[in-house]
């Protein structure tokens with residue numbers, strides 16, 4: 001695939017794997033090799049040619065496995081990691097109060113200390129790596145610097161951001177005082193976060209801006225944050241069109257739908273990263289295509305909110321990736337499973353009603369989880385596919401389990417028959433962070449011990465708060 005004359009001296013050579021590149025041509029290279037130098041992919045070619053082309057100090061035998069780009073979780077709540085399964089356990093068979101985020105999630109975030117968020121981050125990012133996720137985008141939570149610290153320690157790539165609320169509404173529970181900010185303070189804290197992480201001597205973990213939701217952010221803050229995003233050239237992570245209450249709220253207070261409201265303010269542009277994006281009218285999908293905000297489809301939650309038109313958005317070239325929305329509702333952080341749920345969901349929403357048997361192909365949802373996620377975060381030049389020059393964010397997954405055999409086409413297997421637990425080895429920014437399922441960056445047993453020690457105290461406070 002590459003022409004080089006003298007043997008390339010590289011840091012790591014991954015050899016013997018079927019390389020599913022997910023490049024523009026969807027190239028699959030059987031029995032291939034990937035050379036990594038200075039954190040980037042320096043060469044991809046047949047394993048048989050490595051002797052001629054590459055000299056490596058470290059050789060990683062990936063015999064029989066699939067090498068593919070790391071998964072990208074485009075919408076994640078670090079500070080909700082310890083709520084996995086908790087809400088359902090608390091109320092058992094009773095319905096949860098909607099909207100969850102205002103009634104349970106923000107109250108929970110409000111009682112976490114910086115140390116609690118650091119622990120949540122260590123557990124969450126280790127969990128992500130263990131299922132093949134190499135990059136996350138934090139939706140906006142408390143103590144974002146602690147998230148960044150945890151991301152640096154675990155070795156994951158990420159975009160951190162701060163929960164940003166400057167307005168109260170009567171929908172759901174009232175926002176705890178420590179989660180509210182004056183508009184000026186909210187803007188200043190967001191800008192300072194971005195600048196603080198920009199100054200760091202590393203480029204794996206960075207910060208972006210955040211606006212929680214239009215119903216809890218004032219018009220002035222929306223506009224000022226948009227100005228800051230243009231000046232800093234960073235994303236604003238927000239939630240959009242995620243519930244009927246939000247549409248009704250926008251119609252009542254602004255006389256138009258949520259996306260139309262952002263358009264009317266002149267702030268609907270590529271800096272906005274809009275999680276969920278479910279209840280979009282035809283006009284609003286047109287606005288996404290025209291103004292280029294990015295979207296994130298959180299399949300496990302989105303089909304409870306409406307009928308998301310993911311296939312249409314993807315095929316119209318809108319930058320859309322996949323996300324878990326954190327562990328608090330469905331529990332899994334496995335983006336492979338999110339991709340599979342997306343496929344089934346889109347079949348039900350966009351195929352079956354018209355007697356169309358295969359609305360989307362699994363290849364497309366796999367691309368959405370990788371290249372789509374990268375595009376949605378503005379990182380398409382760095383990650384999202386295995387190509388020379390891109391950052392070496394690579395996962396190696398088994399394809400020899402009885403549940404995966406026979407395997408005729410590694411691309412089919414990667415898209416349909418690989419789940420997070422099949423991932424054996426993960427490389428992020430050229431560094432091996434998990435090898436043969438052993439996490440190399442943090443002590444997992446110590447993490448579990450710390451969780452056992454700290455969890456009861458946190459949950460007692462939470463139960464008292466939402467009782």
Ligand SMILES: [Zn+2]
Pocket residue numbers: 075077139239275325
């Ligand atoms: Zn969310």
